[in-house]
Amino acid sequence: MSDATPxxxxxxxxxEAFSKFLRSxxxxxxxxxxxxxxxxxxxxxxxxxxxxxxxxxHADETINRVIRxxxxxxxxxxxxxxxxxxxxxxxxxxxxxxxxxxxxxQEVSLSSQSVPDPEEESRAHCLQRCLDALPVENxxxxxxxxxxxxxxxxxxRKQLAERLSLPxxxxxxxxxRLREKxxxxxxxxxxxx
Numbered sequence: 001m002s003d004a005t006p007x008x009x010x011x012x013x014x015x016e017a018f019s020k021f022l023r024s025x026x027x028x029x030x031x032x033x034x035x036x037x038x039x040x041x042x043x044x045x046x047x048x049x050x051x052x053x054x055x056x057x058h059a060d061e062t063i064n065r066v067i068r069x070x071x072x073x074x075x076x077x078x079x080x081x082x083x084x085x086x087x088x089x090x091x092x093x094x095x096x097x098x099x100x101x102x103x104x105x106q107e108v109s110l111s112s113q114s115v116p117d118p119e120e121e122s123r124a125h126c127l128q129r130c131l132d133a134l135p136v137e138n139x140x141x142x143x144x145x146x147x148x149x150x151x152x153x154x155x156x157r158k159q160l161a162e163r164l165s166l167p168x169x170x171x172x173x174x175x176x177r178l179r180e181k182x183x184x185x186x187x188x189x190x191x192x193x
Contacts, residue, residue, distance in 0.1 A: 010165050013064055017071035021063075024070055024079045039063070039080055046087055052094055054154075061167065062087045090169075097172055126189035130182050138178055145175040 022032035025039075043059035052058050066083050069076065076082045131139050141160070148156045161171040 010170075011068050011071075011167075012165065013067060014071075017067050020070050021067040021079065024076065035080060036063075039083055043083065043087055046084070047091070050091055052091070057168075058087075058090060058094065061169065062090050064167070065090070093169060100176070122190060123186065126186045127182070129189060130185035133185065134178070134182075142175060142178045142182065145171070 022029060022036060025035045026032040040059050040063065043062055044055045047055035047058040062083060065086050066076070066079055070079065131142075134142070141164070144160050145157060147153065157168065157171065161168045164171065166174070
């Protein structure tokens with residue numbers, strides 16, 4: 001199932017796309033609406049039971065991915081069950097993202113507990129050089145992506161995704177790629193001395 005990887009072209013939920021989804025659930029709009037509510041409630045519980053940070057947002061993202069498939073012309077035999085396969089793929093993405101964030105926090109924690117490293121100043125200098133070498137749009141994105149703590153960081157990321165007209169997952173992937181690019185640049189800078 002290719003739903004684990006976000007599609008590269010920006011896609012927005014439209015009333016027409018949502019109507020197509022409802023029609024795929026049931027020709028009667030009232031019955032379709034009831035089925036939609038049942039699916040969404042079950043998805044929220046699915047993500048709650050798996051200790052996901054924002055179950056309602058993950059449920060909406062799952063449904064949006066299925067709506068996108070239908071909107072792009074894919075014929076689904078039973079969208080009400082297909083949606084759970086998409087939810088499982090999204091759950092894998094969420095766990096991978098949380099693991100990356102945990103690793104990053106551990107790295108930061110370890111580096112802040114250690115005795116100041118004489119290379120730290122060089123590292124900061126290289127990071128600044130690498131940030132300056134990025135296009136302005138990418139530099140602003142990576143800086144804004146990591147601003148704040150806790151709920152503030154989450155809200156900042158939501159606003160950034162909205163401003164860029166990107167789904168949150170696409171924003172995470174873009175930030176991850178930029179971070180990897182920066183890490184490579186800093187490593188190269190440090191090796192060159």
